[in-house]
Amino acid sequence: MTAAHQKARALKPGSPRPAKALCSECGLCDTYYIHYVKEACAFLNQQFDTLEQQTHGRARDLDNWDECYFGVHQQMMAARKTEPIAGAQWTGIVSSIAIAMLESGRVEGVVCVQNSESDRFTPKPVIARTREEILAARVNKPTLSPNLSVLEQVEQSGLKRLLVIGVGCQIQALRAVQDKLGLEKLYVLGTPCVDNVTRAGLQKFLETTSRSPETVIYYEFMQDFRVHFKHSDGSIETVPFFGLKTNQLKDVFAPSCMSCFDYVNGLADLVVGYMGAPFGWQWLVVRNELGQEMLDLVRDQLQTQPVTSAGDRHAAVQQSIPAYDKGVTLPMWAAKLVGLVIERIGPKGLEYARFSIDSHFTRNYLYVRRNYPQKLAAHVPAFAKKIVDQYQLPAQ
Numbered sequence: 001m002t003a004a005h006q007k008a009r010a011l012k013p014g015s016p017r018p019a020k021a022l023c024s025e026c027g028l029c030d031t032y033y034i035h036y037v038k039e040a041c042a043f044l045n046q047q048f049d050t051l052e053q054q055t056h057g058r059a060r061d062l063d064n065w066d067e068c069y070f071g072v073h074q075q076m077m078a079a080r081k082t083e084p085i086a087g088a089q090w091t092g093i094v095s096s097i098a099i100a101m102l103e104s105g106r107v108e109g110v111v112c113v114q115n116s117e118s119d120r121f122t123p124k125p126v127i128a129r130t131r132e133e134i135l136a137a138r139v140n141k142p143t144l145s146p147n148l149s150v151l152e153q154v155e156q157s158g159l160k161r162l163l164v165i166g167v168g169c170q171i172q173a174l175r176a177v178q179d180k181l182g183l184e185k186l187y188v189l190g191t192p193c194v195d196n197v198t199r200a201g202l203q204k205f206l207e208t209t210s211r212s213p214e215t216v217i218y219y220e221f222m223q224d225f226r227v228h229f230k231h232s233d234g235s236i237e238t239v240p241f242f243g244l245k246t247n248q249l250k251d252v253f254a255p256s257c258m259s260c261f262d263y264v265n266g267l268a269d270l271v272v273g274y275m276g277a278p279f280g281w282q283w284l285v286v287r288n289e290l291g292q293e294m295l296d297l298v299r300d301q302l303q304t305q306p307v308t309s310a311g312d313r314h315a316a317v318q319q320s321i322p323a324y325d326k327g328v329t330l331p332m333w334a335a336k337l338v339g340l341v342i343e344r345i346g347p348k349g350l351e352y353a354r355f356s357i358d359s360h361f362t363r364n365y366l367y368v369r370r371n372y373p374q375k376l377a378a379h380v381p382a383f384a385k386k387i388v389d390q391y392q393l394p395a396q
């Protein structure tokens with residue numbers, strides 16, 4: 001039986017998108033589900049309350065700071081695989097869960113993103129049906145990725161039980177159309193996401209920041225306040241955040257990511273990141289029963305420990321606001337010094353996650369206020385406004 005829904009013609013690659021410059025290329029408009037774009041697009045219709053209610057049975061509790069920051073959840077923990085997957089972004093918890101979901105028969109396919117044959121950073125969304133296809137999607141493609149572009153294939157191939165792996169903007173649109181996909185069961189495994197870029201933007205970032213852009217295999221903004229680049233010869237290069245050439249990088253991040261407030265992927269069933277965990281560990285946020293079911297499947301492959309929190313982020317965030325806003329760059333020696341001091345006395349564990357959320361939400365709030373003033377009130381969700389209101393922002 002096909003799902004009852006309206007169809008419209010998908011847009012051609014490269015043609016203007018309904019969200020215009022704010023489009024994150026989530027992939028929805030590459031399918032006939034573009035019919036629902038006005039309601040479904042994360043950048044045209046902010047609707048966290050409705051979608052949290054639909055997904056978790058309630059919206060996040062704004063009187064509870066942990067929910068304000070990390071979304072609806074049943075539990076959080078730090079975890080790592082006892083036997084990490086080689087070549088995964090961290091220890092490979094995401095890929096392991098996807099494999100377990102498939103091999104236990106809970107799902108028939110997994111939406112995930114491999115890379116194109118010619119370029120390790122060009123995303124290629126697929127519906128994986130085997131362990132090998134899931135493993136071929138391991139490691140971040142640090143670029144906007146049209147994961148939802150495969151949704152038409154879901155319906156056409158008659159899949160009834162599906163796992164989707166994705167970042168916040170993709171999952172917001174997915175949640176808005178999930179009833180139209182003809183599925184009996186949908187699981188959503190999310191990762192946090194911030195500061196994403198187009199493929200061209202990625203090139204600029206690598207060229208302005210790394211000593212050897214062409215050999216970078218992957219990178220991550222780490223809890224030690226440095227960007228870590230891993231090169232193809234196995235060497236690790238680190239660059240302090242505070243030494244990033246913010247004046248040149250100001251326009252590198254995609255406008256969608258400069259106006260996003262879903263860093264922690266509030267609509268996924270389970271979120272796997274790193275920023276609320278000690279260095280080397282991953283950070284898990286179980287939002288609902290489906291998330292718990294996915295975690296239970298791989299529990300015996302994991303070492304876990306409780307999440308912790310130390311330090312006070314507020315002063316560091318307040319000081320970072322003008323630097324982000326004006327694109328100030330510190331000389332490298334000063335950047336290393338600031339990085340060292342902050343690492344010694346600065347926010348750790350969940351407080352580091354709050355530091356990163358606060359810095360990005362304040363920056364993004366200013367970006368939307370400046371560039372899309374008419375969207376500000378409706379686009380910024382109440383939880384983000386509450387977070388931003390802790391800080392003094394520059395006048396207009």
Ligand code: FAD
Pocket residue numbers: 085087088089090091092093094095096111112113114123137138139140141142143144145147165166167191192193194195196220221272273274275276282283
């Ligand atoms: P792996 O087992 O290596 O699997 C990675 C999975 O991610 C794959 O299944 C793949 O399909 C999917 N994927 C890869 N690229 C994309 C993409 N562009 N869009 C959608 N899905 C993708 N975590 C934090 O805690 N803080 C952050 O600031 C943060 N920023 C991130 C920014 C980006 C652009 C991305 C993609 C992820 C980010 N994460 C962040 C998540 C983190 O880097 C890891 O992806 C996560 O911890 C999973 O690691 P793993 O080893 O379990 O994943």
Ligand code: SF4
Pocket residue numbers: 017018019020022023024025026027028029030037040041042043044169173
């Ligand atoms: Fe379409 Fe997604 Fe772009 Fe919105 S973000 S315009 S839904 S492709």
